[in-house]
Amino acid sequence: MTAKQIDFDAYQQDFAYCEAIIKKHSKNFHTAFSQLPKDKARAVYAVYAFCRRADDAVDEYQDPELLAQMAQQLDVLKQAPSDQARLALYSYDSDPDHRIWRALALTFIQFDLDYQPFFDLLTGQAQDLSFEQPVTEADLATYSYYVAGSVGLMLLPILSSHAKEIQEPAKKLGEAMQRTNILRDIGEDLRMNRVYLPKETMLAFNLTQDDLSLGNQLDSFIDLWEYEARIAESLYEASFEMMPLIDQDCRESLMAAALIYKEILHVIRKQHYQVIHHKQVVPKQRKLQLLFTAKKMLRQTDLEVN
Known part of the structure; x- marks a missing residue:
């Protein structure tokens, strides 16, 4: 067949x-x-x-x-x-x-x-069964590849006839989304006794696990959250370099997926960093707006190229 x-x-x-x-x-x-x-x-x-x-x-x-x-x-x-x-x-x-x-x-x-990214995802999921908090940002990046960057590689052959050429930006988009998940789900993860924020980064901001539960009551929590958010946002921006090699009929969907996920960070900021007892979501109307934003961004890119 x-x-x-x-x-x-x-x-x-x-x-x-x-x-x-x-x-x-x-x-x-x-x-x-x-x-x-x-x-x-x-x-x-x-x-x-x-x-x-x-x-x-x-x-x-x-x-x-x-x-x-x-x-x-x-x-x-x-x-x-x-x-x-x-x-x-x-x-x-x-x-x-x-x-x-x-x-x-x-x-x-x-x-x-x-097939390999599918096996990699299962490897990453198995790490959560014997969870250990990442020590460094590099540890978090490695974990993020296994549970999310791998998904970017899974999807590439569906979205692009140039999949082999854009694996690195695809992994960056997956990592950006995973880091966004972590920043959104700090409270939920704490209740499962998991902390995905690296130990070294928490130490640099003078935060303990007990401090995390206080959330936006602490300026140091907000400072750490913003530090991690800026890393995620830089990864989103770096991932956009693959868009010209995404198939024409897939670019808007992929750009919209990235913009909607990135918007979670903006929603959290607007809600004053309430992530301990609330799971922040992007409103439906805003998602629809971002679909149009994706079209506009790609149209502008095409004009610049031509």
Whole structure:
């Protein structure tokens, strides 16, 4: 079976199941990537569903065996001798796992995805099962690659015919998004006895774990938060260099995804750094505005190039 022979419509229920997962767990990503051409959007949904399944194995089930099973299934998919054999691995039934893996198998075939980033994500998720606070910013960057930069590499073949040429900015975008998650979820992570802010950085700002729970009551907390936010924002900016090599029909969606995620930082600032007891979100109307902003930014870039 070649990529041209695959009819994603024949597997609509599988992709719809994956889309329901991204709509439930990441309205930011769904808002952006739903603007993609139909089959590319479906492929993104399948990749997201895989990532969400791995995340649930850790945060919901605390189950290393489930992660190991996912790695084993991924290896079986990789070692299958043909595209037909890959699809034959999953009988056509309504089992939720089969729906995700069948959609993912179709996506690997259609877009020739690289398997390694998928294995890397599972490695990163396993680190959270035996969580240790990062010591340095370099440690945090490494962790961020495994749990988020890897996702950027997963998606590249869907979004670009020049995937091999823009791996570094794609990893930077993933890291920027992960650092944004960390700054948004400080309170939630504290309640799970996790601190993702590096020990050396906290020491530099004279903050202890107990201090973190006071949040924006401390100027030093705000100073540390802004220090980390500026790192994230610089990574967003650096990632935008890949946009000219993203396929024309994907640029607006990817730019919108980046802008919507980056906006989380602005929302937190507007809400006076309330991240201990509140999870800040980007309002729906603002997301729609950012879709238009993405169009405008890309149009301006095209004018400058021409």
